[in-house]
Amino acid sequence: MIYLIVSAVSLALMVAVYRLTLSRTTFHGFNRFVLLATLALAAVIPLMHFQSISSRASAPISYMLGEIMVYADGTSGVKNVQATESGSVSILSVITVVYLAGLIFCLLRIAIGILSSEIICHRRSRTLADGTRLVITERNYAPFSWRNCIVISRKDYESNGAMIIAHEQAHVHHHHSFDLILAQLFCAVQWFNPAAWILRRSLLEVHEFEADASVLENGFDGHRYQICLVRAALQGSFATTTNNFSNCSTKKRIVMMNRHSTNPWARLRVLLMLPAVALSVIVASACKQDTNSEMNLKTQDASPSSVYWDIEECEECETEEADTSQVFMIVEEGPEYPGGSAALLEYLRSNIQYPERCKENKIQGRVLITFVVNKDGSIVEPAVVKSAGPEGVELDVEALRVVSSMPAWTPGKQKGEAVRVRFTVPVNFRLSED
Numbered sequence: 001m002i003y004l005i006v007s008a009v010s011l012a013l014m015v016a017v018y019r020l021t022l023s024r025t026t027f028h029g030f031n032r033f034v035l036l037a038t039l040a041l042a043a044v045i046p047l048m049h050f051q052s053i054s055s056r057a058s059a060p061i062s063y064m065l066g067e068i069m070v071y072a073d074g075t076s077g078v079k080n081v082q083a084t085e086s087g088s089v090s091i092l093s094v095i096t097v098v099y100l101a102g103l104i105f106c107l108l109r110i111a112i113g114i115l116s117s118e119i120i121c122h123r124r125s126r127t128l129a130d131g132t133r134l135v136i137t138e139r140n141y142a143p144f145s146w147r148n149c150i151v152i153s154r155k156d157y158e159s160n161g162a163m164i165i166a167h168e169q170a171h172v173h174h175h176h177s178f179d180l181i182l183a184q185l186f187c188a189v190q191w192f193n194p195a196a197w198i199l200r201r202s203l204l205e206v207h208e209f210e211a212d213a214s215v216l217e218n219g220f221d222g223h224r225y226q227i228c229l230v231r232a233a234l235q236g237s238f239a240t241t242t243n244n245f246s247n248c249s250t251k252k253r254i255v256m257m258n259r260h261s262t263n264p265w266a267r268l269r270v271l272l273m274l275p276a277v278a279l280s281v282i283v284a285s286a287c288k289q290d291t292n293s294e295m296n297l298k299t300q301d302a303s304p305s306s307v308y309w310d311i312e313e314c315e316e317c318e319t320e321e322a323d324t325s326q327v328f329m330i331v332e333e334g335p336e337y338p339g340g341s342a343a344l345l346e347y348l349r350s351n352i353q354y355p356e357r358c359k360e361n362k363i364q365g366r367v368l369i370t371f372v373v374n375k376d377g378s379i380v381e382p383a384v385v386k387s388a389g390p391e392g393v394e395l396d397v398e399a400l401r402v403v404s405s406m407p408a409w410t411p412g413k414q415k416g417e418a419v420r421v422r423f424t425v426p427v428n429f430r431l432s433e434d
Contacts, residue, residue, distance in 0.1 A: 010280035
């Protein structure tokens with residue numbers, strides 16, 4: 001979901017800049033490259049977020065205990081994390097189902113369009129001098145091209161055949177079909193994003209502008225060709241995946257054909273897209289930082305004395321060589337506290353005390369503690385993942401002290417062998433019960 005959101009924002013920014021700066025220029029080949037590059041950037045920029053996470057030694061929290069509630073009046077309790085998040089999970093499920101339904105619908109539509117095009121292109125045809133295949137149909141379709149095949153109705157072939165074929169040959173020679181497949185797939189993935197459909201439309205326009213320019217360069221009469229465009233606009237198109245002769249607005253194409261060539265220096269307008277790209281990178285980086293602040297679990301040895309400068313006491317500092325083997329987040333058999341989860345919760349409730357100074361100064365907060373259950377069941381590498389804040393350092397210290405003092409667990413197992421497994425405990429210090 002984060003990937004899709006960042007990608008959608010990036011695409012919207014770059015498409016907006018393109019439409020404002022380059023869409024009305026006569027640099028058809030250059031504009032086509034810019035649009036394809038925009039697609040590539042919108043797909044790649046959000047990956048910075050995931051590469052940053054996967055390149056770190058941490059991973060998303062896997063084993064998490066129900067939240068321990070510690071109140072200033074000395075009472076305590078347990079708040080089930082899954083229960084409190086059931087609403088958000090259900091909303092996420094609905095969003096996921098809706099998104100997947102839209103994705104499947106778009107993919108089916110693309111598949112049907114491609115299949116229909118392939119079927120009609122495999123009818124009886126003849127090969128032209130340039131290697132393209134020509135299919136003449138009795139149906140009143142607007143002429144279109146798909147890969148190396150041109151489809152034209154008999155009526156159009158007999159009236160303006162040479163002109164239309166020259167137009168469709170330009171589509172074939174420039175491999176516009178592959179652009180369309182790429183744009184269609186991107187629209188399927190981001191069907192909810194209007195910018196994706198605007199980019200697809202812009203790419204279709206560039207294709208038609210490029211093919212129109214090729215026709216005029218081959219010496220065909222411009223006035224007659226424009227009349228042909230108007231007539232084609234009244235015919236039905238065949239398939240959305242193809243380059244139809246009437247794909248683009250006829251008015252836009254006629255205006256573009258009559259426009260003077262744009263000053264070559266105007267290509268420098270593409271540099272105005274750099275701020276959009278930079279802003280997209282900033283958005284991706286912001287998501288990366290937010291995720292790291294919540295999910296970045298420390299994997300180095302971290303005794304209580306190494307986490308906070310004012311924790312001076314360490315009951316027994318082991319001098320044994322640290323176990324540096326892999327730390328698992330999810331295993332076949334998870335680690336277990338002696339007596340099970342109920343006993344662990346009872347231990348935490350009985351031992352965590354609300355610091356007196358925090359009571360007097362009305363300081364409260366939530367602390368997230370992570371630790372590793374070693375192969376022998378010992379608790380190592382305790383660390384504060386999320387602090388209660390600068391004023392609540394004593395809350396962090398208390399939660400860390402109790403977690404560090406836990407007795408040995410039953411270690412987790414993967415493929416029958418004991419392994420190191422990371423576990424997380426949330427402790428919520430509150431002045432009064434809500």
